[in-house]
Amino acid sequence: MSSTQPLLEIKDLRIQFRTESGTTEAVRGISFELQKGEALAIVGESGSGKSVTALALTRLLPTPPAEFCSGEILFEGRDVLKLSPAELRKVRGGGIAYVFQEPSTSLNPVYSIRSQIAEAIRLHRPEVKDVDAEVVRWLDAVGIVNPAQRMRDYPHQLSGGMQQRAMIAMALSCQPKLLVADEPTTALDVTIQAQILDQLRELRQKFDMSLILITHNFAIIKNLCDKVAVMFRGEIVEFGTAEEVLRNPQHPYTRALIDCIPKLGAHRERLHTIDYSKIPAA
Amino acid sequence: MNDEFLSPGQRMMRRFRRDRIGMIATACVAVLFVVAVTFGTLSLLGIPFPADPNLTNLEVKLRPPSAEHWLGTDNLGRDVLARLLHGAYISLSVGFVAVFVSLAIGVVVGAVSGYFGGWVDNVIMRVVDAIMCFPTFFLILTAVALMGPSLINIIVVIGLVSWTGTARLVRAEFLTLRESEYVRAARGLGQNSFAIIFKHILPNAAAPIFVTAVLGIPDAILTEAGLSFLGFGVQPPQATWGNIISDGKSYILDAWWLILFPGLAIFLSALAFYLAGDALRRAASSKSETQ
Amino acid sequence: MIHFIIRRLLITLVLVFFISLVSFFIITLTPGSPYPWGELDPKISQTVKDNYRKQFHLDEPIWMQYYLNMKGLFSGDLRSIKDGRPVLERIGERLPATLALNVCAIVISLSFGLLIGVYSARNAGRWPDVTLSVISFAMLALPGFWISYLVIIGITDWFGTPMLGTSTYGTIFPNAASQMLDYAWHLALPASLLALGGIAAQSRYIRASMIETLGEDYIRTARAKGLDEETVSYKHALRNSIRPLITGIGGLLPALIGGSIIIESIFAYPGIGRLGYQAVLERDYSTLVALNFITAALVLLGNLLADILYAAVDPRVRLE
Numbered sequence: 060m061s062s063t064q065p066l067l068e069i070k071d072l073r074i075q076f077r078t079e080s081g082t083t084e085a086v087r088g089i090s091f092e093l094q095k096g097e098a099l100a101i102v103g104e105s106g107s108g109k110s111v112t113a114l115a116l117t118r119l120l121p122t123p124p125a126e127f128c129s130g131e132i133l134f135e136g137r138d139v140l141k142l143s144p145a146e147l148r149k150v151r152g153g154g155i156a157y158v159f160q161e162p163s164t165s166l167n168p169v170y171s172i173r174s175q176i177a178e179a180i181r182l183h184r185p186e187v188k189d190v191d192a193e194v195v196r197w198l199d200a201v202g203i204v205n206p207a208q209r210m211r212d213y214p215h216q217l218s219g220g221m222q223q224r225a226m227i228a229m230a231l232s233c234q235p236k237l238l239v240a241d242e243p244t245t246a247l248d249v250t251i252q253a254q255i256l257d258q259l260r261e262l263r264q265k266f267d268m269s270l271i272l273i274t275h276n277f278a279i280i281k282n283l284c285d286k287v288a289v290m291f292r293g294e295i296v297e298f299g300t301a302e303e304v305l306r307n308p309q310h311p312y313t314r315a316l317i318d319c320i321p322k323l324g325a326h327r328e329r330l331h332t333i334d335y336s337k338i339p340a341a
Numbered sequence: 342m343n344d345e346f347l348s349p350g351q352r353m354m355r356r357f358r359r360d361r362i363g364m365i366a367t368a369c370v371a372v373l374f375v376v377a378v379t380f381g382t383l384s385l386l387g388i389p390f391p392a393d394p395n396l397t398n399l400e401v402k403l404r405p406p407s408a409e410h411w412l413g414t415d416n417l418g419r420d421v422l423a424r425l426l427h428g429a430y431i432s433l434s435v436g437f438v439a440v441f442v443s444l445a446i447g448v449v450v451g452a453v454s455g456y457f458g459g460w461v462d463n464v465i466m467r468v469v470d471a472i473m474c475f476p477t478f479f480l481i482l483t484a485v486a487l488m489g490p491s492l493i494n495i496i497v498v499i500g501l502v503s504w505t506g507t508a509r510l511v512r513a514e515f516l517t518l519r520e521s522e523y524v525r526a527a528r529g530l531g532q533n534s535f536a537i538i539f540k541h542i543l544p545n546a547a548a549p550i551f552v553t554a555v556l557g558i559p560d561a562i563l564t565e566a567g568l569s570f571l572g573f574g575v576q577p578p579q580a581t582w583g584n585i586i587s588d589g590k591s592y593i594l595d596a597w598w599l600i601l602f603p604g605l606a607i608f609l610s611a612l613a614f615y616l617a618g619d620a621l622r623r624a625a626s627s628k629s630e631t632q
Numbered sequence: 633m634i635h636f637i638i639r640r641l642l643i644t645l646v647l648v649f650f651i652s653l654v655s656f657f658i659i660t661l662t663p664g665s666p667y668p669w670g671e672l673d674p675k676i677s678q679t680v681k682d683n684y685r686k687q688f689h690l691d692e693p694i695w696m697q698y699y700l701n702m703k704g705l706f707s708g709d710l711r712s713i714k715d716g717r718p719v720l721e722r723i724g725e726r727l728p729a730t731l732a733l734n735v736c737a738i739v740i741s742l743s744f745g746l747l748i749g750v751y752s753a754r755n756a757g758r759w760p761d762v763t764l765s766v767i768s769f770a771m772l773a774l775p776g777f778w779i780s781y782l783v784i785i786g787i788t789d790w791f792g793t794p795m796l797g798t799s800t801y802g803t804i805f806p807n808a809a810s811q812m813l814d815y816a817w818h819l820a821l822p823a824s825l826l827a828l829g830g831i832a833a834q835s836r837y838i839r840a841s842m843i844e845t846l847g848e849d850y851i852r853t854a855r856a857k858g859l860d861e862e863t864v865s866y867k868h869a870l871r872n873s874i875r876p877l878i879t880g881i882g883g884l885l886p887a888l889i890g891g892s893i894i895i896e897s898i899f900a901y902p903g904i905g906r907l908g909y910q911a912v913l914e915r916d917y918s919t920l921v922a923l924n925f926i927t928a929a930l931v932l933l934g935n936l937l938a939d940i941l942y943a944a945v946d947p948r949v950r951l952e
Binding site for chain 3: 362467468470471472473474475476477478479480482483484486487488559563566567570571573586593594597600601604607608609611612615616619
Binding site: 144153156165166168229 | 848849850852854855856857858859860871872
């Protein structure tokens, strides 16, 4: 194992939300590492804290109501939580880029695809002379047909799958070290899901990019992610390589989650559900 | 300290009580209400407390505020404070009743339009669009001038002209609520349209309607003041806040108190209603504004 | 885009028809004497009344009256009761002044409303926003005539500057520029006072809209890209929040024209607001019908322009 610094290190992160109805702890002391070039899947159900963790990496959580209680988020050795606004803006997009769940609402409806991607390129890679050519290059890399024409379209003129590809292109065009994909395929058709995931795998290999994939669906992480972190109610209850966790889950919650995946051909009378009473209080 | 168990109405009340500005404004509205009702009753019974608003005394005409006449006297020597107090109920009653009329019309029109949709909705909305193009004040002025400026006429005309905003709001609410699950469930159970409108949709639309009503009161008060000012409000010798100013028009450069105090009364009343209404609107809305 | 404009135009024409109906029937159906003088006034002989009835077709069936009135209006033949001059001519004289006043007021309303609204939205919930909120409502609550008088008293008492009418009476101007300046001065104050309510209303629309927009996903994307808050607010959020500002023009226009009745009277400004007030005093029905119709038609036109403007800003609207 090399002793180089991990790309991302989370140390005992605690995040809570304060609203008029009370205070809720969303993330309760999680820690993990991500090496350069690695792909980590964070798996959990709604409310487990996985999306909050993802957004916390570049402080994208609105602070009220979110509060960072304690812990560190070290990206390339520097604590994101202590960066100045200007330094933080450099990390956003240039260091860590995002792909969100709902592509239809994550793109600005009044600007063309070209203009939104070009904006990112101009911000993080000012040395690029021909920005349009760069936009075309990235749209092509994500598998969009006829990119020179499509880039002039507005988001609502693209299908869901294409919108997501455009978002990926926009994220990658800044050449980030880490791509965070928060449920990137959940809002898409099943057939398109597979295509997008294949695309991500290809891009990962081509650019040797680190990836954090947030999902509630265990089925999609195989072949895509090296490591898996299972989150339940704000804590990481299991962590390991994808192989190990899938083959030999330790924690009862992980076991229950994996059991929930319907398997083709398997003989079963009833679908599995998760019995929360059997899970040790987190 | 969780309020998961409170009903929407209770939650709204809780949020409203926490809003300091809203609470102060509501207190002012309550004070205004009490003043108007008290002195209005005194006025109608003919009791001249604290002074006779109709007592003319040319020897003390156009006196600035003093110990005997706290807010001064007008061009006929009448005490301004007394006229202000005894005229308060006019402004308030126009406000409340006109809003009530416009609400009644607006809710019915909006409900029919929003619930039934289709060509009914289309036609109604076109008519509403057309009416909303009219400068309402001019329309009201024209109608009141032609009908004769009495309290009833003013109230009715304002009500008949102002319902369009409410209609649009109610229609929008109905359009959304009509598609909600519980309405479909009710229809599935066989309830007829009337019942659905009254028992299911209206209660849910009630909050925004109520807020519109409260916010409509100051509009009506300001309109009535404007009418009075132009000479088409309730006529002297009955005092109204607007006609004190109107009577003082000719003396503005010398008798500033004839303009300042009635105008202040109108301004503060309207402001109180606006702030209270806005606080209500914020309390009723489910979205929080700080984030 | 052309299709959009044509569709809007057709709807506008239908509305113009509705408006003409409303204008006419408001005047005719309102209870009250049809004559500008009292029914029972003994000085007016029956012959005069008969002539009056004939001239204004008061004995014809109501739809005939409507038709004749509208025909007269559009052909310029409809005459004022007061001095027999064609109504359109009287209105035409005064219209430019009111248009100048109202356009000025709109510009003031939109620009200040936008500035205040955006600032409030970006600081939502904190004390600058709360203070501006209260100030906005205060502006709405101000009776136009009250603040106008207070300002006039204040300025004439302290500065001794003339400001009524469109130009300083009895002055000879050395050149066009100083005359323009004088005109602008006389326009500035009434337009600003007229615009107060508009500033308040527009700022609240923009504020609400911006707050909603700032919560949208694509704003989060913009921030995630590393853009600074100014760019996020003014480039990404603002263009999506503008719709209420433009729709607000629809409500602003009639309010301004209504408000100009009082403002014009107080400032002795020779516009159609003042004409309308005089027509009401004199029961000049033809002028009243014409004025109600024309003002509403102007508002309609304003709305149409606003809609076209909005379609230019948001590409999705053109498909509607």
